[in-house]
Amino acid sequence: MALHSFFNVAIEGELLRRIALILSLFAGLSGCAANDLLVQRQSSLEGRLEQIVLSQNSVKADLAALTGQLQEIKQQSTRQPAAETELLARFAELQEKVKIIANRLIQLESVSGQSATIELVNQESTPAGHEESVQAAYIKAFGLFSANNYSGAAEAFSAFIAAYPESEYTANARYWLGDCYFSLGRYSEAIDSFSRVLEMNPLPKRAADALLKTGSAWYHLDDPEKGSAVLRLLIEKYPGSEAAELAGKQLDKK
Structure with missing residues (x-):
């Protein structure tokens, strides 16, 4: 079989089927990852969710690059039929990369699924x-x-x-x-929203994060006095937290 015909069949057939499967996993993963936020008291699992989202973005970038390389090989196979050995080697390498990416996505999906199995909190009984x-x-x-x-x-x-x-x-x-x-750079509205969060007696991590963002927003509004005051309050109320550590570093730069 001619090399370009081989690639037409292989890439557009089995390999593109794999890529379609990967893309479908992304769609499913988004739902699983979002469900992590619906578990008991949500704070620690939201951190895991954010890590999953970052991992998804990284894998998506890998997949986009891989898809481009596959298209390049397909074009080269048509233009340079004499380079059969080299192109077949590259094709095999990219097939392996597809498998690796698929495995990474399956692992991420597994993490999301495990998180989502934690019992949801219902303070009051509500209709399903x-x-x-x-x-x-x-x-x-x-x-x-x-x-x-x-x-x-x-x-x-x-x-x-x-x-x-x-x-x-x-x-x-x-x-x-x-x-x-x-x-979005709408810092006054951000401050108002974070202030309302603090009024709702959130968990310590959420409160600390809200204070950190509030302080940063004041700096963006060219009010370093208020920004520094909020960050110092954060360090006082939530010492040892990650947000307090970041607040300390931000204050050191001022």
């Missing part, structure tokens, strides 16, 4: 349909955030807070809304 609606709205908003669609996520989190002001997830939704505003 209502609870599912709350979770679906929260997952949708965080999906936009994890895709760096901060404007869309801000709208979704705002809608969630308005629709479910007493939800188990409202404090976290308020925090992520503030994070969206911060990322």
Whole structure:
């Protein structure tokens, strides 16, 4: 069989099927990762979720590069049929990379699935349909955030807070809304949102993170006095936390 015909069959057949499978795993992983946020008291699992999102982004970049290389090989096989040995070797190498990437995604999916099995917290008994609606709205908003669609996520989190002001997830939704505003450079709105988080008596890690972002937002608004005061308050209230460590480093630079 001619080399270019071989690549047409192999790449467009089995290998592209593998890539399609990988892409479908991404879609499934987003849902699993978002579900990590719906577990008991959510603080530590949100850290795991953020690590998963970063890992997804890295794997997506690897996959994009791999897809480009596959296309390049396909084109070369048509233009340079004499280079059969070299191209076959590259093809085999890229096939192995596809397998590695697929395994990495499966591992990430496994981590997400394990996290999502932790029992959900229900402070009061609620109808299953209502609870599912709350979770679906929260997952949708965080999906936009994890895709760096901060404007869309801000709208979704705002809608969630308005629709479910007493939800188990409202404090976290308020925090992520503030994070969206911060990322969009809307620092006054970010400060307001983080202040509301603190009024909701969040877990220590969430409160410390909110104070850290609040202090940084004040610096961005050219009010270093307020920014430094907030960071010092953070260090006083949550000594030894990661946020306090970052606050100390930020104060050292001022």
